[in-house]
Amino acid sequence: MTFVHQDVWHWQIAAYLFLGGLGGSTFAISAILHLFEECDKKTLSIAVLSSLGFLALGTIFLLADMLQPMKAMYALTNPNSWIFWGVIFINFYFLAAIVYLIPLLEMWPNLLPVIKKIPANILELLEKFNRLAALVGSAAGFLIAIYTGLLISAAPAISFWNTPALPLLFVISGFSTGAAYLLWLTSFSSNAMSDQVMDKLEQLDAALIVSELVVLGAYFNFAFFLPTGARESAEFLFHSPVFIVGFFIAGLLIPLAIESYGIFFTKNSKKSLSLIKTASILVLIGGFLLRLYVLKAGLYQYPW
Amino acid sequence: MARYGMVIDMRTCVGCQACMVSCSAENQTPFWSDKFRTHVEDKERGIFPDVHRVLLPRLCMHCENTPCLSACPTGATYKTEDGVVLVNNDRCIGCYACCIACPYDARYPYESDDVEHAEKLYGGLATHKVPHVDKCSFCDHRIAQHREPACVSTCPTHTRIFGDLDDPASEVHKFATSGKATALNAGLGTAPKVFYIPS
Numbered sequence: 108m109t110f111v112h113q114d115v116w117h118w119q120i121a122a123y124l125f126l127g128g129l130g131g132s133t134f135a136i137s138a139i140l141h142l143f144e145e146c147d148k149k150t151l152s153i154a155v156l157s158s159l160g161f162l163a164l165g166t167i168f169l170l171a172d173m174l175q176p177m178k179a180m181y182a183l184t185n186p187n188s189w190i191f192w193g194v195i196f197i198n199f200y201f202l203a204a205i206v207y208l209i210p211l212l213e214m215w216p217n218l219l220p221v222i223k224k225i226p227a228n229i230l231e232l233l234e235k236f237n238r239l240a241a242l243v244g245s246a247a248g249f250l251i252a253i254y255t256g257l258l259i260s261a262a263p264a265i266s267f268w269n270t271p272a273l274p275l276l277f278v279i280s281g282f283s284t285g286a287a288y289l290l291w292l293t294s295f296s297s298n299a300m301s302d303q304v305m306d307k308l309e310q311l312d313a314a315l316i317v318s319e320l321v322v323l324g325a326y327f328n329f330a331f332f333l334p335t336g337a338r339e340s341a342e343f344l345f346h347s348p349v350f351i352v353g354f355f356i357a358g359l360l361i362p363l364a365i366e367s368y369g370i371f372f373t374k375n376s377k378k379s380l381s382l383i384k385t386a387s388i389l390v391l392i393g394g395f396l397l398r399l400y401v402l403k404a405g406l407y408q409y410p411w
Numbered sequence: 412m413a414r415y416g417m418v419i420d421m422r423t424c425v426g427c428q429a430c431m432v433s434c435s436a437e438n439q440t441p442f443w444s445d446k447f448r449t450h451v452e453d454k455e456r457g458i459f460p461d462v463h464r465v466l467l468p469r470l471c472m473h474c475e476n477t478p479c480l481s482a483c484p485t486g487a488t489y490k491t492e493d494g495v496v497l498v499n500n501d502r503c504i505g506c507y508a509c510c511i512a513c514p515y516d517a518r519y520p521y522e523s524d525d526v527e528h529a530e531k532l533y534g535g536l537a538t539h540k541v542p543h544v545d546k547c548s549f550c551d552h553r554i555a556q557h558r559e560p561a562c563v564s565t566c567p568t569h570t571r572i573f574g575d576l577d578d579p580a581s582e583v584h585k586f587a588t589s590g591k592a593t594a595l596n597a598g599l600g601t602a603p604k605v606f607y608i609p610s
Contacts, residue, residue: 109454115507115520169506173504173505173506174503174504174505174520174522174523174544175505176504178485178504179504181484181487181502181504182485184486185481188481188482188484188508189484190484190508191484259511261512262478263514263599263601409515409596410595411452411467411469411595
Protein backbone atom coordinates (compact mmCIF):
# COMPACT_ATOMS: atom_id res chain seq x y z
CA MET A 108 0.00 0.00 0.00
CA THR A 109 1.40 3.39 -0.99
CA PHE A 110 0.10 6.82 0.00
CA VAL A 111 0.80 9.55 -2.54
CA HIS A 112 -0.13 13.24 -2.33
CA GLN A 113 -2.36 14.37 -5.16
CA ASP A 114 -0.44 16.85 -7.29
CA VAL A 115 -2.95 18.13 -9.83
CA TRP A 116 -5.06 20.58 -7.80
CA HIS A 117 -3.06 23.34 -6.11
CA TRP A 118 -3.71 26.82 -4.64
CA GLN A 119 -5.64 27.98 -7.71
CA ILE A 120 -8.34 25.37 -7.07
CA ALA A 121 -8.21 26.15 -3.32
CA ALA A 122 -8.87 29.81 -4.27
CA TYR A 123 -11.75 28.71 -6.53
CA LEU A 124 -13.31 26.61 -3.75
CA PHE A 125 -12.83 29.44 -1.24
CA LEU A 126 -14.23 32.18 -3.50
CA GLY A 127 -17.13 29.92 -4.57
CA GLY A 128 -18.15 29.37 -0.95
CA LEU A 129 -17.55 33.01 -0.03
CA GLY A 130 -19.41 34.47 -3.03
CA GLY A 131 -22.38 32.11 -2.83
CA SER A 132 -22.85 32.57 0.90
CA THR A 133 -22.29 36.35 0.84
CA PHE A 134 -25.20 36.66 -1.59
CA ALA A 135 -27.42 34.17 0.25
CA ILE A 136 -26.94 35.82 3.67
CA SER A 137 -27.36 39.38 2.37
CA ALA A 138 -30.44 38.60 0.25
CA ILE A 139 -32.11 36.70 3.10
CA LEU A 140 -31.32 39.56 5.50
CA HIS A 141 -32.89 41.96 3.01
CA LEU A 142 -35.99 39.77 2.62
CA PHE A 143 -36.68 39.43 6.33
CA GLU A 144 -35.00 42.42 7.96
CA GLU A 145 -34.48 46.11 7.40
CA CYS A 146 -30.97 46.83 6.15
CA ASP A 147 -28.83 49.52 4.54
CA LYS A 148 -29.37 49.14 0.79
CA LYS A 149 -26.09 50.82 -0.11
CA THR A 150 -24.13 48.27 1.92
CA LEU A 151 -26.38 45.55 0.51
CA SER A 152 -25.59 46.58 -3.06
CA ILE A 153 -21.82 46.51 -2.31
CA ALA A 154 -22.25 43.05 -0.75
CA VAL A 155 -24.08 41.70 -3.80
CA LEU A 156 -21.60 43.32 -6.18
CA SER A 157 -18.65 41.87 -4.27
CA SER A 158 -20.27 38.42 -4.18
CA LEU A 159 -20.43 38.61 -7.98
CA GLY A 160 -16.78 39.69 -7.99
CA PHE A 161 -15.76 36.76 -5.75
CA LEU A 162 -17.44 34.25 -8.03
CA ALA A 163 -16.07 35.85 -11.19
CA LEU A 164 -12.55 35.78 -9.70
CA GLY A 165 -13.02 32.18 -8.56
CA THR A 166 -14.11 31.18 -12.07
CA ILE A 167 -10.98 32.87 -13.47
CA PHE A 168 -8.82 30.79 -11.10
CA LEU A 169 -10.58 27.61 -12.26
CA LEU A 170 -10.16 28.52 -15.93
CA ALA A 171 -6.50 29.47 -15.40
CA ASP A 172 -5.85 25.99 -14.02
CA MET A 173 -7.35 24.24 -17.06
CA LEU A 174 -5.39 22.95 -20.04
CA GLN A 175 -8.03 24.24 -22.50
CA PRO A 176 -10.02 27.08 -20.86
CA MET A 177 -11.40 28.28 -24.20
CA LYS A 178 -13.41 25.07 -24.45
CA ALA A 179 -14.97 25.50 -21.00
CA MET A 180 -18.53 25.51 -22.39
CA TYR A 181 -18.12 21.78 -23.11
CA ALA A 182 -18.42 21.36 -19.33
CA LEU A 183 -22.19 21.46 -19.82
CA THR A 184 -22.25 17.96 -21.32
CA ASN A 185 -22.19 15.29 -18.62
CA PRO A 186 -24.78 15.65 -15.79
CA ASN A 187 -23.04 12.87 -13.84
CA SER A 188 -20.13 15.23 -13.20
CA TRP A 189 -20.20 17.70 -10.31
CA ILE A 190 -18.44 20.30 -12.47
CA PHE A 191 -21.49 20.22 -14.79
CA TRP A 192 -23.71 21.13 -11.82
CA GLY A 193 -21.24 23.74 -10.60
CA VAL A 194 -21.47 25.50 -13.98
CA ILE A 195 -25.30 25.34 -13.82
CA PHE A 196 -25.42 26.72 -10.24
CA ILE A 197 -22.92 29.50 -11.01
CA ASN A 198 -24.83 30.56 -14.15
CA PHE A 199 -28.17 30.59 -12.30
CA TYR A 200 -26.47 32.56 -9.56
CA PHE A 201 -25.04 35.17 -11.95
CA LEU A 202 -28.42 35.63 -13.64
CA ALA A 203 -30.35 35.98 -10.37
CA ALA A 204 -27.70 38.21 -8.76
CA ILE A 205 -27.68 40.62 -11.70
CA VAL A 206 -31.51 40.80 -11.73
CA TYR A 207 -31.41 41.45 -7.98
CA LEU A 208 -28.54 43.95 -8.12
CA ILE A 209 -29.71 46.38 -10.83
CA PRO A 210 -32.67 47.88 -8.91
CA LEU A 211 -30.42 48.17 -5.82
CA LEU A 212 -27.93 50.32 -7.74
CA GLU A 213 -30.55 53.09 -7.90
CA MET A 214 -29.40 53.89 -4.34
CA TRP A 215 -26.21 55.34 -5.83
CA PRO A 216 -26.88 58.80 -7.37
CA ASN A 217 -23.74 58.58 -9.54
CA LEU A 218 -25.03 55.41 -11.17
CA LEU A 219 -28.55 56.74 -11.83
CA PRO A 220 -27.75 58.01 -15.38
CA VAL A 221 -26.51 54.52 -16.30
CA ILE A 222 -29.54 52.80 -14.71
CA LYS A 223 -31.91 55.18 -16.46
CA LYS A 224 -30.54 54.02 -19.82
CA ILE A 225 -32.22 50.66 -19.17
CA PRO A 226 -35.73 50.72 -20.71
CA ALA A 227 -38.40 51.47 -18.06
CA ASN A 228 -40.36 48.27 -18.75
CA ILE A 229 -37.24 46.14 -18.17
CA LEU A 230 -36.50 48.00 -14.92
CA GLU A 231 -40.10 47.42 -13.82
CA LEU A 232 -39.74 43.75 -14.62
CA LEU A 233 -36.48 43.54 -12.63
CA GLU A 234 -38.14 45.18 -9.64
CA LYS A 235 -41.17 42.90 -9.96
CA PHE A 236 -38.95 39.80 -9.86
CA ASN A 237 -36.64 41.22 -7.18
CA ARG A 238 -37.81 38.91 -4.38
CA LEU A 239 -37.79 35.87 -6.67
CA ALA A 240 -34.24 36.76 -7.78
CA ALA A 241 -33.23 37.02 -4.11
CA LEU A 242 -34.61 33.54 -3.42
CA VAL A 243 -33.21 31.91 -6.58
CA GLY A 244 -29.82 33.58 -6.06
CA SER A 245 -29.73 32.49 -2.40
CA ALA A 246 -30.56 28.89 -3.34
CA ALA A 247 -27.91 28.96 -6.08
CA GLY A 248 -25.42 30.53 -3.62
CA PHE A 249 -26.07 27.73 -1.11
CA LEU A 250 -25.72 25.10 -3.83
CA ILE A 251 -22.42 26.63 -5.00
CA ALA A 252 -21.09 26.53 -1.44
CA ILE A 253 -22.02 22.86 -1.03
CA TYR A 254 -20.87 22.00 -4.57
CA THR A 255 -17.30 23.03 -3.70
CA GLY A 256 -17.24 20.15 -1.20
CA LEU A 257 -19.09 17.69 -3.45
CA LEU A 258 -16.60 18.36 -6.26
CA ILE A 259 -13.61 17.13 -4.32
CA SER A 260 -15.47 14.39 -2.44
CA ALA A 261 -15.93 12.52 -5.77
CA ALA A 262 -12.50 10.86 -5.46
CA PRO A 263 -12.88 7.19 -4.46
CA ALA A 264 -9.17 6.64 -3.86
CA ILE A 265 -8.71 9.74 -1.66
CA SER A 266 -10.49 8.51 1.44
CA PHE A 267 -10.03 11.79 3.35
CA TRP A 268 -12.09 13.58 0.71
CA ASN A 269 -14.51 10.77 -0.14
CA THR A 270 -16.82 11.43 2.82
CA PRO A 271 -20.18 13.21 3.32
CA ALA A 272 -18.55 15.30 6.08
CA LEU A 273 -16.50 17.31 3.58
CA PRO A 274 -19.39 19.01 1.71
CA LEU A 275 -20.96 19.75 5.11
CA LEU A 276 -17.70 21.24 6.41
CA PHE A 277 -17.23 23.34 3.28
CA VAL A 278 -20.80 24.68 3.29
CA ILE A 279 -20.58 25.68 6.98
CA SER A 280 -17.13 27.18 6.50
CA GLY A 281 -18.34 28.95 3.33
CA PHE A 282 -21.26 30.53 5.18
CA SER A 283 -18.96 31.48 8.05
CA THR A 284 -16.64 33.32 5.63
CA GLY A 285 -19.69 34.99 4.03
CA ALA A 286 -20.98 36.16 7.43
CA ALA A 287 -17.48 37.35 8.37
CA TYR A 288 -17.09 39.31 5.14
CA LEU A 289 -20.51 40.94 5.62
CA LEU A 290 -19.59 41.75 9.21
CA TRP A 291 -16.40 43.42 8.03
CA LEU A 292 -18.31 45.32 5.31
CA THR A 293 -21.09 46.46 7.65
CA SER A 294 -18.52 47.75 10.13
CA PHE A 295 -17.79 50.57 7.67
CA SER A 296 -21.45 51.59 7.41
CA SER A 297 -22.66 54.63 9.33
CA ASN A 298 -26.31 53.72 8.76
CA ALA A 299 -28.54 53.58 11.85
CA MET A 300 -29.53 49.98 11.09
CA SER A 301 -25.97 48.71 10.79
CA ASP A 302 -25.52 48.03 14.55
CA GLN A 303 -28.50 45.71 14.57
CA VAL A 304 -27.33 43.93 11.39
CA MET A 305 -23.83 43.57 12.83
CA ASP A 306 -25.20 41.99 16.00
CA LYS A 307 -27.09 39.44 13.91
CA LEU A 308 -24.08 38.70 11.68
CA GLU A 309 -21.83 38.33 14.71
CA GLN A 310 -24.25 35.82 16.27
CA LEU A 311 -24.61 33.98 12.96
CA ASP A 312 -20.84 33.73 12.46
CA ALA A 313 -20.25 32.55 16.02
CA ALA A 314 -22.95 29.86 15.61
CA LEU A 315 -21.40 28.79 12.30
CA ILE A 316 -17.91 28.57 13.83
CA VAL A 317 -19.28 26.39 16.66
CA SER A 318 -20.99 24.16 14.06
CA GLU A 319 -17.75 24.03 12.07
CA LEU A 320 -15.85 22.91 15.18
CA VAL A 321 -18.41 20.13 15.78
CA VAL A 322 -18.18 18.91 12.15
CA LEU A 323 -14.35 19.16 12.26
CA GLY A 324 -14.31 17.08 15.44
CA ALA A 325 -16.52 14.40 13.86
CA TYR A 326 -14.52 14.51 10.62
CA PHE A 327 -11.14 14.05 12.29
CA ASN A 328 -12.51 11.43 14.67
CA PHE A 329 -13.75 9.46 11.64
CA ALA A 330 -10.44 9.92 9.81
CA PHE A 331 -8.25 8.85 12.75
CA PHE A 332 -10.14 5.60 13.24
CA LEU A 333 -9.97 4.49 9.61
CA PRO A 334 -7.08 2.23 8.63
CA THR A 335 -6.77 4.08 5.32
CA GLY A 336 -5.25 7.14 3.70
CA ALA A 337 -7.75 9.28 5.65
CA ARG A 338 -5.74 8.69 8.82
CA GLU A 339 -2.51 9.62 7.03
CA SER A 340 -4.21 12.80 5.76
CA ALA A 341 -5.49 13.71 9.23
CA GLU A 342 -2.00 13.14 10.68
CA PHE A 343 -0.49 15.29 7.91
CA LEU A 344 -2.86 18.14 8.86
CA PHE A 345 -2.16 17.71 12.58
CA HIS A 346 1.54 18.12 11.85
CA SER A 347 1.08 21.18 9.59
CA PRO A 348 1.76 24.29 11.72
CA VAL A 349 0.03 26.58 9.20
CA PHE A 350 -3.14 24.47 9.38
CA ILE A 351 -3.15 24.28 13.17
CA VAL A 352 -2.08 27.88 13.88
CA GLY A 353 -3.39 29.64 10.76
CA PHE A 354 -6.72 27.85 10.34
CA PHE A 355 -7.65 26.21 13.63
CA ILE A 356 -6.36 28.73 16.16
CA ALA A 357 -6.29 32.02 14.24
CA GLY A 358 -9.12 31.23 11.82
CA LEU A 359 -11.58 29.58 14.22
CA LEU A 360 -10.79 29.85 17.95
CA ILE A 361 -9.62 33.48 18.09
CA PRO A 362 -12.55 34.84 15.97
CA LEU A 363 -14.96 32.75 18.07
CA ALA A 364 -13.48 34.23 21.27
CA ILE A 365 -13.69 37.79 19.87
CA GLU A 366 -17.26 37.30 18.64
CA SER A 367 -18.35 35.66 21.89
CA TYR A 368 -16.91 38.65 23.76
CA GLY A 369 -18.88 40.96 21.46
CA ILE A 370 -22.10 38.97 21.92
CA PHE A 371 -21.98 38.40 25.68
CA PHE A 372 -19.96 41.29 27.10
CA THR A 373 -20.73 44.34 24.96
CA LYS A 374 -24.17 45.76 24.32
CA ASN A 375 -23.24 47.36 21.04
CA SER A 376 -20.97 45.82 18.43
CA LYS A 377 -19.59 49.25 17.61
CA LYS A 378 -17.73 49.22 20.90
CA SER A 379 -15.33 46.57 19.64
CA LEU A 380 -15.18 47.58 15.98
CA SER A 381 -11.46 46.98 15.42
CA LEU A 382 -11.71 43.60 17.13
CA ILE A 383 -14.70 42.66 14.94
CA LYS A 384 -12.75 43.62 11.81
CA THR A 385 -9.77 41.56 12.98
CA ALA A 386 -12.02 38.54 13.67
CA SER A 387 -13.63 38.85 10.22
CA ILE A 388 -10.31 38.97 8.41
CA LEU A 389 -9.01 36.01 10.43
CA VAL A 390 -12.10 33.97 9.48
CA LEU A 391 -11.51 34.80 5.80
CA ILE A 392 -7.82 33.81 5.94
CA GLY A 393 -8.77 30.65 7.85
CA GLY A 394 -11.39 29.76 5.22
CA PHE A 395 -8.78 29.86 2.46
CA LEU A 396 -6.23 27.92 4.53
CA LEU A 397 -8.81 25.19 5.27
CA ARG A 398 -9.35 24.55 1.55
CA LEU A 399 -5.66 24.84 0.69
CA TYR A 400 -4.66 22.32 3.35
CA VAL A 401 -7.54 19.92 2.65
CA LEU A 402 -6.30 19.85 -0.96
CA LYS A 403 -2.69 19.39 0.21
CA ALA A 404 -3.81 16.53 2.48
CA GLY A 405 -5.42 14.64 -0.40
CA LEU A 406 -3.62 11.29 -0.31
CA TYR A 407 -4.23 8.59 -2.88
CA GLN A 408 -4.17 5.09 -1.49
CA TYR A 409 -2.52 3.02 -4.19
CA PRO A 410 -2.48 -0.77 -3.93
CA TRP A 411 1.20 -1.11 -4.89
CA MET B 412 -19.48 -7.21 -28.63
CA ALA B 413 -16.18 -8.04 -27.00
CA ARG B 414 -15.30 -7.11 -23.43
CA TYR B 415 -11.62 -6.39 -23.66
CA GLY B 416 -9.42 -6.91 -20.65
CA MET B 417 -5.94 -7.90 -19.56
CA VAL B 418 -4.34 -10.28 -17.13
CA ILE B 419 -0.89 -9.43 -15.76
CA ASP B 420 1.07 -12.43 -14.54
CA MET B 421 3.41 -10.92 -11.97
CA ARG B 422 5.22 -14.26 -11.61
CA THR B 423 6.92 -13.70 -14.95
CA CYS B 424 7.60 -9.92 -15.00
CA VAL B 425 11.34 -9.17 -14.97
CA GLY B 426 10.98 -5.38 -14.89
CA CYS B 427 12.68 -4.79 -18.24
CA GLN B 428 10.27 -1.90 -18.96
CA ALA B 429 10.03 -2.84 -22.64
CA CYS B 430 6.26 -2.33 -22.28
CA MET B 431 6.81 1.30 -21.30
CA VAL B 432 9.13 1.89 -24.26
CA SER B 433 6.90 0.23 -26.84
CA CYS B 434 3.80 2.02 -25.51
CA SER B 435 5.64 5.32 -25.62
CA ALA B 436 6.78 4.74 -29.22
CA GLU B 437 3.35 3.53 -30.32
CA ASN B 438 1.32 6.26 -28.63
CA GLN B 439 3.80 9.14 -28.58
CA THR B 440 3.55 9.54 -24.82
CA PRO B 441 5.75 12.38 -23.48
CA PHE B 442 8.66 10.32 -22.16
CA TRP B 443 10.72 13.54 -22.21
CA SER B 444 8.52 14.74 -19.29
CA ASP B 445 8.68 11.31 -17.63
CA LYS B 446 5.01 10.66 -18.43
CA PHE B 447 3.88 7.21 -19.52
CA ARG B 448 0.59 5.39 -20.07
CA THR B 449 2.00 2.30 -18.44
CA HIS B 450 4.56 1.96 -15.64
CA VAL B 451 6.37 -0.87 -13.96
CA GLU B 452 6.34 -0.25 -10.21
CA ASP B 453 9.47 -1.65 -8.59
CA LYS B 454 8.85 -2.02 -4.87
CA GLU B 455 10.78 -3.58 -2.02
CA ARG B 456 8.60 -5.25 0.58
CA GLY B 457 9.26 -6.65 4.06
CA ILE B 458 11.89 -6.03 6.73
CA PHE B 459 15.45 -7.38 6.50
CA PRO B 460 16.22 -10.28 6.32
CA ASP B 461 12.70 -11.22 5.18
CA VAL B 462 12.56 -8.96 2.12
CA HIS B 463 11.40 -9.40 -1.43
CA ARG B 464 11.00 -7.35 -4.56
CA VAL B 465 7.64 -6.76 -6.27
CA LEU B 466 7.40 -5.77 -9.92
CA LEU B 467 3.93 -4.51 -10.73
CA PRO B 468 3.13 -3.34 -14.25
CA ARG B 469 0.24 -0.89 -14.13
CA LEU B 470 -1.97 0.92 -16.62
CA CYS B 471 -5.58 2.11 -16.97
CA MET B 472 -7.87 -0.58 -15.57
CA HIS B 473 -10.68 0.24 -18.05
CA CYS B 474 -13.11 -0.10 -15.14
CA GLU B 475 -16.70 -1.31 -15.61
CA ASN B 476 -17.81 1.32 -13.07
CA THR B 477 -15.72 4.20 -14.31
CA PRO B 478 -15.08 7.05 -11.82
CA CYS B 479 -13.17 9.11 -14.39
CA LEU B 480 -16.08 8.92 -16.83
CA SER B 481 -18.52 10.17 -14.17
CA ALA B 482 -16.15 12.98 -13.16
CA CYS B 483 -15.54 14.25 -16.70
CA PRO B 484 -17.91 17.19 -17.26
CA THR B 485 -17.36 17.43 -21.02
CA GLY B 486 -17.95 13.86 -22.14
CA ALA B 487 -14.33 13.77 -23.38
CA THR B 488 -13.91 10.50 -21.50
CA TYR B 489 -16.12 7.84 -23.01
CA LYS B 490 -16.42 4.08 -23.21
CA THR B 491 -16.59 2.11 -26.43
CA GLU B 492 -19.04 -0.77 -26.95
CA ASP B 493 -16.11 -3.09 -26.23
CA GLY B 494 -15.64 -1.51 -22.79
CA VAL B 495 -12.45 0.40 -23.66
CA VAL B 496 -12.25 3.77 -21.87
CA LEU B 497 -10.94 6.47 -24.20
CA VAL B 498 -10.38 10.26 -24.24
CA ASN B 499 -11.54 12.53 -27.06
CA ASN B 500 -8.57 14.94 -27.03
CA ASP B 501 -10.46 17.71 -28.84
CA ARG B 502 -13.23 17.71 -26.26
CA CYS B 503 -10.99 17.60 -23.15
CA ILE B 504 -10.73 20.93 -21.27
CA GLY B 505 -8.04 19.65 -18.91
CA CYS B 506 -9.91 20.30 -15.64
CA TYR B 507 -8.16 17.28 -14.03
CA ALA B 508 -11.40 16.02 -12.45
CA CYS B 509 -10.69 12.62 -14.06
CA CYS B 510 -7.14 12.54 -12.68
CA ILE B 511 -8.51 13.21 -9.19
CA ALA B 512 -11.23 10.55 -9.59
CA CYS B 513 -8.94 7.80 -10.94
CA PRO B 514 -7.91 5.39 -8.15
CA TYR B 515 -5.06 3.94 -10.25
CA ASP B 516 -2.93 6.99 -11.18
CA ALA B 517 -3.60 6.09 -14.82
CA ARG B 518 -3.95 9.61 -16.20
CA TYR B 519 -1.53 12.46 -16.78
CA PRO B 520 -1.71 15.88 -18.47
CA TYR B 521 -0.37 16.15 -22.03
CA GLU B 522 0.50 19.83 -21.57
CA SER B 523 1.11 22.48 -24.25
CA ASP B 524 4.91 22.09 -23.81
CA ASP B 525 4.50 18.36 -24.47
CA VAL B 526 2.42 19.05 -27.60
CA GLU B 527 5.12 21.41 -28.90
CA HIS B 528 7.85 18.87 -28.14
CA ALA B 529 5.88 16.09 -29.86
CA GLU B 530 5.41 18.27 -32.95
CA LYS B 531 9.17 18.90 -33.12
CA LEU B 532 9.92 15.23 -32.63
CA TYR B 533 7.28 13.61 -34.82
CA GLY B 534 6.54 16.42 -37.29
CA GLY B 535 3.48 15.70 -39.42
CA LEU B 536 3.07 12.31 -37.77
CA ALA B 537 2.38 13.82 -34.34
CA THR B 538 -0.89 12.46 -32.95
CA HIS B 539 -1.35 14.70 -29.90
CA LYS B 540 -2.22 18.06 -31.40
CA VAL B 541 -3.90 19.79 -28.45
CA PRO B 542 -3.26 19.80 -24.68
CA HIS B 543 -5.43 17.22 -22.93
CA VAL B 544 -5.45 14.54 -20.25
CA ASP B 545 -4.01 11.32 -21.63
CA LYS B 546 -4.32 7.65 -20.67
CA CYS B 547 -3.98 4.09 -21.94
CA SER B 548 -6.35 3.24 -24.79
CA PHE B 549 -5.56 -0.50 -24.91
CA CYS B 550 -4.06 0.61 -28.27
CA ASP B 551 -7.59 0.80 -29.74
CA HIS B 552 -6.13 1.58 -33.18
CA ARG B 553 -4.27 -1.73 -33.10
CA ILE B 554 -7.31 -3.64 -31.81
CA ALA B 555 -9.21 -2.30 -34.85
CA GLN B 556 -6.53 -4.01 -36.98
CA HIS B 557 -6.89 -7.26 -34.97
CA ARG B 558 -3.49 -6.69 -33.36
CA GLU B 559 -2.62 -6.80 -29.67
CA PRO B 560 -1.74 -3.66 -27.70
CA ALA B 561 1.91 -2.64 -28.13
CA CYS B 562 2.84 -3.49 -24.52
CA VAL B 563 1.40 -7.01 -24.91
CA SER B 564 3.12 -7.84 -28.18
CA THR B 565 6.45 -6.46 -26.88
CA CYS B 566 6.55 -8.17 -23.49
CA PRO B 567 9.33 -10.80 -23.77
CA THR B 568 8.08 -12.87 -20.82
CA HIS B 569 4.39 -13.07 -21.76
CA THR B 570 3.47 -11.21 -18.58
CA ARG B 571 0.60 -9.36 -20.25
CA ILE B 572 -2.27 -11.37 -21.69
CA PHE B 573 -4.93 -9.45 -23.61
CA GLY B 574 -8.21 -10.40 -25.20
CA ASP B 575 -11.98 -10.74 -24.84
CA LEU B 576 -12.84 -11.57 -21.23
CA ASP B 577 -16.22 -12.95 -22.38
CA ASP B 578 -14.73 -15.40 -24.87
CA PRO B 579 -14.38 -18.76 -23.04
CA ALA B 580 -11.83 -19.91 -25.60
CA SER B 581 -9.51 -16.92 -25.01
CA GLU B 582 -6.34 -17.18 -22.95
CA VAL B 583 -7.26 -14.01 -21.03
CA HIS B 584 -10.61 -15.52 -20.00
CA LYS B 585 -8.89 -18.70 -18.74
CA PHE B 586 -6.38 -16.72 -16.67
CA ALA B 587 -8.99 -14.23 -15.38
CA THR B 588 -11.28 -17.03 -14.21
CA SER B 589 -8.50 -19.32 -12.92
CA GLY B 590 -9.13 -18.25 -9.34
CA LYS B 591 -5.60 -16.88 -9.09
CA ALA B 592 -6.30 -13.50 -10.67
CA THR B 593 -7.37 -10.53 -8.53
CA ALA B 594 -8.24 -6.91 -9.25
CA LEU B 595 -6.49 -3.93 -7.65
CA ASN B 596 -8.48 -1.90 -5.11
CA ALA B 597 -11.46 -4.18 -5.71
CA GLY B 598 -13.12 -2.80 -2.57
CA LEU B 599 -13.73 0.52 -4.31
CA GLY B 600 -16.31 -1.10 -6.57
CA THR B 601 -14.73 0.10 -9.79
CA ALA B 602 -14.73 -3.44 -11.27
CA PRO B 603 -11.42 -3.20 -13.15
CA LYS B 604 -10.89 -5.20 -16.36
CA VAL B 605 -7.17 -5.63 -15.67
CA PHE B 606 -6.41 -8.55 -13.36
CA TYR B 607 -3.23 -9.59 -11.58
CA ILE B 608 -1.78 -13.00 -10.79
CA PRO B 609 0.42 -12.33 -7.73
CA SER B 610 4.04 -13.45 -7.72
